[in-house]
Amino acid sequence: MTTNPTVIEARDIVKIYPNGVCANNGVNLSVTKGEIHALVGENGAGKTTLMKVLYGLERPTSGQIFVRGVPVHISNPQVAIKLGIGMVHQNFMLVPSFTIAENVVLNTEPRRGIAVDMAKAIAQTRALAEQYGLSVVPEAEVSSVPVGMRQRVEILKALYRGADIFILDEPTAVLTPGETRDLFAAIRNLVHQGKTVIFITHKLREVKEISDRVTVMRDAKVIGTVNTSEADERMLARMMVGREVFMVVNKPPVRRGKPVLEVRNLDYVSETGKAVLQHVTFNVYAGEILGIAGVEGNGQTELAEVLTGLRSAAGGTISVDGKLILTGDPRRVREAGVAHIPEDRLTNGAAVTASISDNLVVDRYYRVPFNRNGLLQPDKITQNANALIQRFDIVTSNSDNPLQSLSGGNMQKVIVAREFSSQPRLLIAAQPTRGVDVGAIEFIHQQLIDKRSDGLAILLISADLQEVLKLSDRLMVMYNGQIVAIFRDPSAVAEDELGLYMLGSKRQTEQEMESQQ
């Protein structure tokens, strides 16, 4: 690997934003041709700023960039593209109503006369896709294809423009495990054909799996670059966070109390008439974490949303502390003591253009002390925000800032802070650590366990099997809208066996499940 020439190098990059934030402080990065170079670090460590500098979206305050040994000034993305640098953003930059082929050739369309030669565009897209093993349907409209394919379209777009250095900004954050596997295969394929890939992530498992070398950033500086084969997850985590990270959470034994949530024969039918939940019955007890495992799309999302009142059940009952709760009325559910960390934080869990303090009172603004005699009390709202910002270590300069000024991990902390501080009896946590960095994951996990040890009932829904197995006191498997298995002791369950239940090839009998309640 070291015999290969350096293809892109950043030397002593300093980037200070005019508001005084130093996002890069003398950063050096050197990537050799044909390698997969992982760039890891916590949110706010400066990874994205560095990549923006390399792609011409930001100009460094000082420092130099060399591409293939030549010093360059990358003043805008056009220059970067000419230099063969392509970037796949976390939020895709595609025209949803265009076809895949149209998106790939956009702005550099093959022409026939004054018209776009669509047949040629499709043929070119297909040829490129085959050459690099990126399976797409060139004629399909982007809005109708899954996220994994959209990402491949982004890569094709860069390839079409002649890129041979690819910057992938947290590409797996939006992907399912299957799609991640496909992406990794595609990345390896790119590298086999002589391309170079810079891969930004904060999932250490992925670093180990895919990269040749890894550069760790923390606090706007590079902590070090190591060969992946010589590093383990624990060491990388320590480099990222700057202290020992306990990959194993400290979990006192469960002290199960009375049932808090009792769900009986819950049915839910989607708008399209599909029976998404069928006779779902289970309890969650005070002081336990009940995990739900399952392949995504088997009714977990809908279960959380029916339980929290965002959707109306078609049948069955839900009670909290013995009191029936109405479905379809989120406020009544919240007032019964239910908190909810929603799966998609930007869609349901937050209003990004509203201020942090406004985001932190959505469940309590109408009550004393925030509302007195029909008037909101801005001081109290600010106090609430400042207290939570401090307690949950949310990095921001002012609670009046809009939520979108925060990094992804801090946004998730805002939601966690609000939901934990409502003094709930039951917490429904859906994908609580999705897209969150290592330090924040550790923090959220510890919070969940602490609250559970204090007697909170927690229903944990996560697509991350490791997470469910690590945190749950009991485990439930959902398949096709039904509960197919319950395990009283998750640690005694083999992952392979769990897989069989998740894929529907095995299920427990009613009696078996009854015995595990």
Add this chain to the structure above:
Amino acid sequence: MTAAAPTTSPMASPSPRRRLTQIVAALVGVLLAFAVSFVLTVHVVAAGITGSESISKALSSPNFNNIFGFNVLVGLALLLFIIQTGWGALRVLLTVIAALIIGFIIMLIISKDPFKAYNALLTGPLSRSNRWGSWIEDAMGLTLVGLAITLVFRAQLFSLGAEGQIALGAMAAGLVALFVPPLPLGVHIALAVLAACVVGFLWGLIPGVLRAYLNANELVSTLMLNPIAALIYSYILDRIRPANAGYSVSDPLTAALWPRIITGTRITTAIFFVIAAVFVVWLIIQRTPLGYEIRMIGANIRFARYGGINTKRTIVLAMVVSGILAGLTGAYLALAIQQKLVLAISGGLAFEGVVVALLARNKPLAVPAMALLYSYLRVGGPIMQTDATVSLEVVRVIQSIIILLFTAEGLVAFLQERRALRRQPLTEQDASRVAEGAIIQP
């Protein structure tokens, strides 16, 4: 738009030093506003006279105090706008200048005496007290309807029903003035205004309920309700018009008229209603649970629902409160401006209100300044026509270009992004946009 502007009031700053700076700036601003108001007032009252004579002439005028008072209000409205929008105010100023330059180029092409014509447009509203009066009257109406639009726009509801609400509000107020037996003036006005508000409420309730419970697009339903309101209005007007009237107009109203306080103008005590309305709408949006709900459904309706906000109720309430304000605007037109019921009493005022709301970035405290700015142009146009014999059509074209530029905030944003890419360091605004994840592309 200042992307990083906090959504809560910028006056609620935690840093004491920043607060001190703000207080000093506000004091300087107030003093400046007073000084400018004084000069303006002298100019308006002593029209045509210059030099030291003008001051003594102006001071001896019986109207001086009231006109001065209103000019102070104008100054304070502008000050409020600057406090509300911060550097955004500078952006508005630049846009105004750009628009005026383009308008002037057109003027150079079509007018024999472009300087005279432009002078009429720019200084006309201040040349005589009656012209100054029409500016202030118009701005008061625009402020009311601008507030109505601001309320629904804050909730991301694109309701354009104010036109119909204004017509029916005017009718309700006019009917009370015409047919309710004589009452003490204050009571009679209150009753007429109340009737207008009730009608506006009902005419906002219909599209509100349709939107909230049947998911009917509010843009379509409100636009369709407008001609219905207009037809109801003309039907009733036809019934009540005096037999000898040649066209559709009611008897002049004699009761429940807002008292005029400056001779030679139609400026009335309704100003107190307007000031109160600005304050109340600000209070509702920023300081009440309903306002929080409106802001949250505007920011992300799914988040609002998730948080337990009754989104249907909030939609209906935003629409009816907006309807009440539009109805009040109608009462203002009937009782203060026209003092009778005439056909098409609103004359598209609601759509001008949309422009005002957009210019004010849906901030209630910025509405009066933008209404003043906009009505200045509305009043300047006809003056340009009479003083410089430029046809009204041309005037409308120039007005439209100016409005187009005002509302095209994309232009200035575009220029800022260009500059951000070319020059270092970035402005603070750009940096905070980047911090928000915005990708600045050339």
